[in-house]
Amino acid sequence: MRCRRHPAWLALLALLGAAPLAAQEAPAGSASSDDIARKLADPGAALISVPFQYNYQGSAGPGGDAHNQQLKIQPVIPFVGENGKFILRPILPLSWNQFPQDKHGTGDLFVQGYYIPRTAAEAHGTEFGYGFAALLDTASHDSLGTGKYSLGPAFILVHKTKAWTxxxxxxxxxxxxxxxxxxxxxxxxxxxFVTRNLPDGWSLSVTSETNYNWKAASSDAWTVPLGATVSKVLRVGHTPVSVGVGGFYNVDRPQYASRWTARLTVTLVFPE
Structure with missing residues (x-):
């Protein structure tokens, strides 16, 4: 049974240190809470942010009495150029699990990168991007990761209006x-995802994080959580902070996976 340490923290800290250097264009004045909320609802926005997402997952395991906890540190780092932008989205999970084993530590580092070119559709609020996804073997214990290095394509499609994303x-x-x-x-x-942008920095999102495991038995292949999150942009001093709470229910899941998830997200925002 493997139990080890990896320099995933160092890699993530290096990315966080580089984040302030990524913003090249700074508009005059301070962005409003509504503007920030709209950008946070857009995963392709050129907005530096660091979400800390805490998930409490209940009713897991053979007896349905196991509970897992996970904190995902997931900075969003944009690089803006004349012809488009590149969005880098690393996610490092820290887990405290009762199932499948009573273990805690780091999970596999997941990294997505999207290039979103400037097109005529952008004037109508639509953006499409493409890039890569990588799952890196950084888990501190076998039960917290896949034990593999994985690569593949990634895509993003967003349509924005003033009220909806x-x-x-x-x-x-x-x-x-x-x-x-x-x-x-x-x-x-x-x-x-569907997000309704509300006044005073509020937003309401309905989303799913559907996954299909092609290597699992057909009865355990689908994980289909469906849920909603309500968020509010606040200011701590001069720093915008978004706080969101939400819940998800797995309408389909592997046999012993958790039935539901409660979520709290705190996002530090660094406007251009």
Whole structure:
């Protein structure tokens, strides 16, 4: 049984340190709470932010009495150019699990990168991007990760109006290296979302984080959570902070996966 440490923290800290250098164009004045809320609802926005997403997952395991907790640190780092923008989205999970094993530590580092070119459709609020997804073997224990290095394509589609933001993120990864004794990875993820932008920095989002595991038995292949989140942009001193709470229910899931998730997200925002 593997139990080890990886420099995932160092890589993430390096990315966070580079984040303030990514913004090249700074508008005069301070962005309003409504403007920030609209940009946070858009996964393709050129807005530097650091979400801390806490998930409490209940009713897991054979007896339905196991509870898992996870904190995802997921900075969003945009690089803006004349012909488009590149959005880098690393996600490092820290887990405290009762199932499948009573273990805690870091999980696999997941990184997505999208290039979103400037097109005529952007004037009508629509953006499409493409890039890569990578799952890196950084888990501190076997039960917290896949034991594999996986790569694949990723896509983003967003349509924005003043009141609504709708779109989807999608990716597929295949294992390309790693522990030969672990199961190969072939996984498709699709995250559709609809966000209603409300006054005073409020927003309401309905989303799913659907995953299909091509290597699992057909009865355990789908994970389909459906849920909603309400968020509010506040200011701590001069720093915008978004706070959101939400809940998800797995309408389809592997046999012993959690039935529901409660979520709290605190996002630090660094406007251009």
């Amino acid at each position: 709708v779109g989807a993120l999608a990716n597929h990864v295949w294992s390309v290296a790693g522990d030969d004794d672990r199961e190969d990875v072939s996984s498709t993820s699709v995250q559709p």
